Amino acid sequence: MDKIKQVAIVGGVHGNEFSGIYLIKQYQARPELISRASFDCRCVWANPEAHYANKRYLHSDLNRQFKNSDLANPALSNYEQSRAKVLNAELGPKGAAKTDLLIDLHNTTSNMGACLILTQAGPFYNQLAAYVKMVMPEAIISRDEDHFAAEDHALMCTLGRYGVLVEVGPQPQSVLRHDVLDLMDRMTRHILDFVELYNNGTLPELPRQTEAFRYLYSIKLPMNERGERLGMVHKNVQDKDYQPINPGDPIFMLFDGTEICYEGDTTVYPTFINEAAYYDNNLAMSLNEKVTITLD
Known part of the structure; x- marks a missing residue:
């Protein structure tokens, strides 16, 4: 069976989206929250310098730097472009990643609630979507350009063999909200629960059909x-x-x-x-x- 052995939870790709940053700090302080028997889970703070500057990014959007062609281009060398190459070496390399599942945490100022965003298609993602929607009915499932191959995606979550985004709002930039952080925590831990069940072959009966939204x-x-x-x-x-x-x-x-x-x-x-x-x-x-x- 295709087991998930290495999981990375990434926060702070955008320096002024605070929930992901503070959530990984919480997980690092209390690792039992994300510990599961069948896989190793680590936390990564993606863009600390942008956070210290209280900006989304310093030079360019870090979450648009992960196309294979860009990662291989040494001329792309500003802070975020260089940081992308470091993260690719740490969590990837893209296309042959040591990270089996990358969970990328984001905030939005829009009133989107808790969204699970899938940028790829396939049975693993379909089962994950069905499980999350079943245990968290208020969750929104979003399919964002999942017809493109991973190498053509610029998003960080495509570094992993599998990758998803957890997008939660509304939350103003450079602000924390308890309700939003709680939603992000719940969805993230539901994803980890799914992986544990998936690895052990003990998934419950899942809904055959799950409502989702596909980007146009x-x-x-x-x-x-x-x-x-x-x-x-x-x-x-x-x-x-x-x-x-x-x-x-x-x-x-x-x-x-x-x-x-x-x-x-x-x-x-x-x-x-x-x-x-x-x-x-x-x-x-x-x-x-x-x-x-x-x-x-």
Whole structure:
């Protein structure tokens, strides 16, 4: 059986997302919380210098540096690019990783609750999604570009043989919230419980079908030809992550009072609505379709 022997829990890829950083500190102080008999589990603080500077990153987003081509490129040598190569050596190397499962902890300013984000497809991920949703009904299962091969992904979680993100919000940047930290802790430990059961061949009967959301594309805030913002996310959409947007629904309010409506012809489900970290790219939200994960 394909057993998971080495697990890494990574926090602080973004220096101003505090829950992951403080959660791995908690786990390091109380290792019994993450200890399981069938595998070894370690904690890694990914981007300490950005945290000390109270920034998301110093030079470039660390969670966009893990394509195979970038890891192999010595010309990419700023702090985050160099840090990615160090983490690849420590946890990877990508494609032949010593880490069987990498759990990457993140916060969002958006009202997304506790999300398990899968960037790859396959039976292991499908069973994990079904288990987490079964034991934590409020969890959201997200499939983010899982049609791409791992080597084409830039995300850190793709360093591991398997990898997932735990994304929890809403939480402002550089702030801690008890409820958000608790959600992150619960989901993380459910993942560890799943691995223990998976390794031992003792998984309970899992739901054959699990609701999930699959990323389609992202949309930007309304802009003029000079790159200036003309409006904002509509109040009817704000804080309603994973709630349906139907054709013709307003999604933006321009500063002159004009409503901009969704022009697609199918219902979509927004995530990362008004995410503060994405304002540098003027991204307003990501749009998803609802899908079903079916166990064989």
